[in-house]
Amino acid sequence: MTSDSAAPSKAPAIARAAAILRLLGRSEAPLGVNAIARELDLVPSTCLYLLRALAEEELVGFDPATKRYTLAAGVLTLARGWLKRDRFADLAQPLLDRVATEHGLTMLGVQVVGLQHMIVVAKALGTGNFQLNAEVGSRFPALISATGRCVAAFGGHDPEVLRRRFSGLRWEAPPTFDHWRDEVARTRQTGYAVDEGNYIAGVTVVAAPVFRSPGQLSHALAAVGLGSAVRRGGLEQLAGAVAGAARSLSERLSGA
Amino acid sequence: MTSDSAAPSKAPAIARAAAILRLLGRSEAPLGVNAIARELDLVPSTCLYLLRALAEEELVGFDPATKRYTLAAGVLTLARGWLKRDRFADLAQPLLDRVATEHGLTMLGVQVVGLQHMIVVAKALGTGNFQLNAEVGSRFPALISATGRCVAAFGGHDPEVLRRRFSGLRWEAPPTFDHWRDEVARTRQTGYAVDEGNYIAGVTVVAAPVFRSPGQLSHALAAVGLGSAVRRGGLEQLAGAVAGAARSLSERLSGA
């Protein structure tokens, strides 16, 4: 479904519009039609029509004076709609806070969306002098780092698809596929995953899966910290805390 | 809902997709293809293709078991991109907080997007026992209430267009167009607008315009409270505070 396969979308305007919105979201400054079209390999006229339609929907803003486009507040309305119904963030926050303070590390709650990305939906910063940070809304490749090993272990995906996607990942210190597969297998047994500097050098990530219903992976919890700090605090202990919190969350999510 | 303008969009898929996203955002429960299509007057097949495209972009989630669709966390990514670059909310928050506590009312910062809607982008709750509330991300018709009078007064819109749009508004106690036009004219002179129970019975709203550059209306500040409470605190004083905060914001926005 979310494959990289050839299946051509029956509504390509959507993909283009989403690309425009993301580009505007990541851009520091307002952009003109041609700049957007060039960046996204779109035809300027098509790009213009899409921008006008998006502006009509109040998802992008248009400054007639400078003829530049930006994101508009309409995206806030959508985000609010999502937040209103999301129970995960509410349930996860106290658990994230507790683990973050007890272990002095930054904790993230991420949502898994298909095999493409995971998105940070909740966070709790640690207490140390120096803390890693990631904004709510940030996207990461679904199979990267420790959370990615959880997705691979519990997502119920075709091993062949995993192999293909694995080859497209960008790590700072890439593991070999065989080594990664072994770690994924271990994750399936222990219920948590560890990434020691593979994704980002010097950064250790410990993650555990959260299921919205038995067998249905939907989120993951992740502790991120500098490798030295994690080792000092005891990696095993941390892994136990993260996995415990994730289990507790899974129960509450599938429960009521 | 979109526009009365005759020009047919060159990318109607966008409008439909946006409508789907908003519908899902406002829906309490996940929805199926047909339910969405029926609600939005779409052909089911088209609706299906749009949903698939949106799912591919991680803007909607799909539960293969129930075949139901929901908003997905991708909308958070867009909202984050918007928040990152928005200076208004950061600059407005302390001013909103101050006026809210000094006058014991709820203060809203809204962004004006064309003539269609304004969107709440910042808020500060008052201190009283009972407070009115509006969520960040909520949308209101652009010309409604006191903020609407500001838009009409300072938006630089064609009077004829204003008249047409005015007739489409829904007030609890609608003013006549002539009366409304007079109030708008007064707003243009005084720099603030008041709505005493027109939009919502018993609720008084005082608003003042914020300009991103001289003459370019972009936002508005609004104080909302129960009519009795506002009168007790002194409407003139409140209006002065709101207008003062708005002026100060305009200077800082156009300044740096």
Next chain:
DNA sequence: CCTTGACGTTGTACATATAGAATATTATTC
């Protein structure tokens, strides 16, 4: 267990959104 109804999904003809070139508009340089 069979029937019924509603839903999700897939093929196909047609209307139309898109690509590309041409034109208008703005910014920049001399």
Next chain:
DNA sequence: GAATAATATTCTATATGTACAACGTCAAGG
């Protein structure tokens, strides 16, 4: 201030996304 370059926008033919109907599938009710 004129000339130039880059940009935004309009125009038009055609590839293509959309609407409609037919199909397959599932759940409820008899």
